[in-house]
Amino acid sequence: xxxxxxxxxxxxxxxxxxxxxxxxxxxxxxxxxxxxxxxxxxxxxxxxxxxxxxxxxxxxxxxxxxxxxxxxxxxxxxxxxxxxxxxxxxxxxxxxxxxxxxxxxxxxxxxxxxxxx
Amino acid sequence: xxxxxxxxxxxxxxxxxxxxxxxxxxxxxxxxxxxxxxxxxxxxxxxxxxxxxxxxxxxxxxxxxxxxxxxxxxxxxxxxxxxxxxxxxxxxxxxxxxxxxxxxxxxxxxxxxxxxx
Numbered sequence: 177x178x179x180x181x182x183x184x185x186x187x188x189x190x191x192x193x194x195x196x197x198x199x200x201x202x203x204x205x206x207x208x209x210x211x212x213x214x215x216x217x218x219x220x221x222x223x224x225x226x227x228x229x230x231x232x233x234x235x236x237x238x239x240x241x242x243x244x245x246x247x248x249x250x251x252x253x254x255x256x257x258x259x260x261x262x263x264x265x266x267x268x269x270x271x272x273x274x275x276x277x278x279x280x281x282x283x284x285x286x287x288x289x290x291x292x293x
Numbered sequence: 294x295x296x297x298x299x300x301x302x303x304x305x306x307x308x309x310x311x312x313x314x315x316x317x318x319x320x321x322x323x324x325x326x327x328x329x330x331x332x333x334x335x336x337x338x339x340x341x342x343x344x345x346x347x348x349x350x351x352x353x354x355x356x357x358x359x360x361x362x363x364x365x366x367x368x369x370x371x372x373x374x375x376x377x378x379x380x381x382x383x384x385x386x387x388x389x390x391x392x393x394x395x396x397x398x399x400x401x402x403x404x405x406x407x408x409x410x
Contacts, residue, residue, distance in 0.1 A: 184404045199316050199325055206323020208316055211379040225409045251406050257398035258391050262328040264399045274375050281374035282381045287301045289368050292342045 181223060185216050189260035195231060196263055200273070203252040203266035209273035210281040212241075214263060222251055228267055247271035298340060302333050306377035312348060313380055317390070320369040320383040326390035327398040329358075331380060339368055345384055364388040 188196050194216070200209045212230040214222065218238055221229040225240075228249040232239045242248030249267035256263055274281040305313050311333070317326045329347040331339065335355055338346040342357075345366040349356045359365030366384035373380055391398040 180405065181407070187404070197314050197328060199328060201323075201325055206318075208318055208325065208381055211314060211316060211374065219404075223404060224407050251408070254404040254406055255399040255402045256404065257328065257402065258393050258395075262398075263404075264325055276375050278375075281379075282372040285372045285374065287304070287340060287371040287373065287380075288297065289371055290298070290341050291368070
């Protein structure tokens with residue numbers, strides 16, 4: 177199991193800061209909840225624990241989603257993209273994903289699409 | 294219209310390289326197709342044209358999705374997240390989103406979720 181976990185973590189192409197962006201999606205509805213960041217240790221904790229763990233770039237610390245807010249994310253599935261530099265995490269979000277209290281971090285924040293040729 | 298467009302673009306908190314990550318989602322099924330990057334000009338072209346335009350970090354050029362592959366992305370909706378540093382773009386994807394030929398860039402690239410406490 178341990179070797180396999182290391183292989184999974186080694187599939188991620190971490191950026192110069194040792195991080196990768198994580199797209200967090202509600203597993204059943206498909207809602208995009210938020211974008212967060214992980215390093216290798218955050219991914220290890222996420223794949224081996226029941227809940228999503230991120231790296232906070234602003235606070236410089238690990239952050240298990242919901243420890244403060246109670247709005248936990250149960251991990252359902254994870255994958256990497258074709259060039260390995262992005263993680264997609266499918267979760268079951270309890271309550272609001274956004275610290276502002278909205279369900280997703282994108283709610284009510286639309287840009288106007290004007291269309292064209 | 295022009296002033297409004299500038300206001301929309303000014304809502305994005307571009308990173309030190311002048312870029313923001315863009316989560317690209319199929320508008321009706323909720324599939325996460327890919328992650329790409331935009332600068333202000335790519336966002337301007339995307340919000341005023343009919344098709345998604347990104348900034349290619351590897352090639353250092355604008356890239357209107359589908360010009361080479363034919364696998365275009367019609368822009369349906371766009372939004373920013375709570376701190377403005379991520380864009381969510383909802384599109385109608387024609388054909389494969391991934392250059393490898395899979396529908397999304399995450400297809401068949403699962404990491405093993407082990408669960409735990």
